[in-house]
Amino acid sequence: MFFFSLVLDPMQPTTPFGARNSGMLVSRSVDHGATWQSPVTLIRSNSPHVLNDKNSLTADPTANGYVYAVWDQLSVFPQTKDAAQLLAENDGVLIARKLHNAAAGAAPVFKFNFTGPSFFSRSIDNGVTWSTAAPIYQPGTNAQTIDNIVRVLRDGTLLDFFTAINVTKAGGVDIGYIKSADKGGSWTGSTFASDIQAVGVVTPDTGQPVRDASILYSVTVNPVTGAIYLAWQDDRFLTATCTTPTGSTPIDGIAFSESDDGGATWSTPVMINKTPANAANPCRQQAFIPAVVASGDGKTIVVTYYDFRNDTNTPARFEGTDYFALFCSTSTPCTNSANWGNEQQLTTASFNILNAPVAGGHFLGDYMGLAASGLTTAYPVFGIATSPNVTAEFTRKISGLQ
Template sequence: MAVDPTDTSRLLVGHQQDRWDDGGARGLVGVASNDAGSTWANTIPPGVTDCTGGKFRRASDPWVDFAQDGTAFFFSLVLDPMKPTTPFGARNSGMLVSRSVDHGATWQAPVTLIRTNSPHALNDKNSLTADPTANGYVYAVWDQLSVFPPSQAGDQLLAGNDGVEIARQLRNAAAGGAPSFKFNFTGPSFFSRSTNNGVTWSTAAPIYQPGTNAQTIDNIVRALPDGTLRDFFTAINVTPSGLSIGYITSTDKGANWSAPAFISDIKVRAAGVVTPDTGQPIRDASILYSVAVNPVTGAIYLAWQDNRFSTATCTTPGAGSIAIGGIVFSESDNGGATWSTPVMINKTPANSTNPCRQQAFIPAVVASGDGKTVVVTYYDFRNDTNTPVGFEGTDYFALFCTTGCTNPVNWGNERQLTTASFNILNAPVARGHFLGDYMGLAASGHTTVYPLFGVATGPNVTAEYTRQITLP
């Protein structure tokens, strides 16, 4: 979700439509509101996938933003899946940016930032940031996962078309050292920028190379109030912990980038979250994170899933026993030079009857426009009773902090954003019941925040909802 800075009642959302369980969807849909979320209408960028007059069969990872003058952007990952039974078969993947000069009402033909025609590579997990400190500058980042030397096993792995799932498989295989596969892999951070609000873009190129049998994922650029850029990412097999959050820095609007710095280790296991009664896997955010910058103070906020504070074990018929993950927060008040000790902030209550109902997952974080409040959203199972049998109740919550956010007691005023619990077992399955790899959360003006979240509304159907939250 994004908010137009020229009119904070104008909102833009991007989501997938008709997703396959092995990655990608038939198309990506924009939805816009011009009245602060009271009414909504589709605004679909043309020329992306087959169903919108484009050249690709699937798309994924929609990302939207507005420039300071109201120019809107819609960033799309596109791919033609290759057949798993065809070794070394060609597979196209690429990154497209659509541009709107009427605040997202209509869209120009997309610009191709990169197109890779190879069974050995997959462009994945993209994000786009219009610089809030310098109108005209727009930054696109993603990872490019590749395997080498060419092998049938490597190509079959990448044939899955789902970069998050592939990253988890590679992370598990390499946890004890070099991967057991008879091939190597890498996943550098790729970057392209525009200096004229998306009219033209620089040639896509790597800005961070993590090395052999290592990769980045979830690259997100954030601008500090002084214009300094940070490209954050999850680093896999780069640090001794195996999973960590890192960033690189640019002080010249993306022309040059620093060496990486690493922050807090992500200790959550790849198993992630399961349904609390049956133990079915949930597609969560266990190797991802959310990051925000305070527009007034420049403080940087990170939220992610982590099981380091687990004091109980989740045991189910379907998943055995796993550690219980929560939502963990860390803050830097000096531009990222140092970070506060991670703390668990979610208010999910203990549950002696079924500790699996203590799991919390898929966080998002944002700072209010006046810089006075930090907001974090997440799902949990606190209201689940397994009544009737087969209904695994799930809800979405918002949590607030105005001062001393490095102390978990200062997070409070929790609000349930779902009007009623929904059955997570209804969520479509894409390597687990899938609501989304991330949820939207955007600040509007000084004291309004809009969360965007998925709710399973029927068998194999997820709908998106939002609420207007007015802060003190």
């Protein structure tokens, strides 16, 4: 077992711009989590102008002992106080959104440049030792990656997926990947699966921002067929508008796209969530923070997400939120939204999104966990706001997938 952690030292007011460390550590357990070995440092940056962020770890199911670590390293230059103050937030998603908005013309242009390459380190001995961390994809100046995730195809090929910001066009957000045929020794240039069209979710009654996954995505590989599945928030599907006391915004749904040729081509995105229409309050049609996984036998795709369908704003300032699972049998074309169904509500009762902690919006987490277990079982991990400023993590067993 492995635990991959982003670590930060507190800022020191006596050093220029409050210099601090950011780094990536991997801990290892050989007794199913009962005890843990000392963490190994993959990278350590001692600069207020560098932030290592948004890390993920992947064990290779096709090569025993191989484990892959990826993350983005956001850096700003020239080294000015304003640049350091941006990274001082220590929150890569909030920073990325600010930089994206600036490039899209929705915010003041920053008086510095930035870049955010994908970094990679691997172990070939089950995490005992690791290669020197190094960039594997350079997005260019005033562009960045975030949400790097390695997925392994059936033939052992690695794909490092990422959100690319300002890479294909100024203000653009795309899901891209690079490929390695030699276990991370070398990588191809970038390919892009789809753009992301999303401005983000607001609470359905008071219009407060929600910390959602509007620049992120989830990706999985079918272990039997090799198909690759993507899910993300997107507002291209619905024409209704969410209007609250704070303004109007498009309505995000859950987008799905599939590649059956190793990522060379992708199906046209379709909206798959089953959130019902709500003419009285279209804001209750918003769906957010998706996760996707394929069952171990390859016969079912599972997608989970939140929405506000059960919200009644009763009592006032209780904005009801629930978590759902949705399924598609791979014996049918899952690129057809009509083939998604058998929806299950995973929360036993609605919770109040206004209780969620705020980190640039009511915060349940940037991701929700979703993993297959055995052939026909999946386990989601999801956040619920249980009291003011408190989020607890829950799981449910989803069994009998066919």
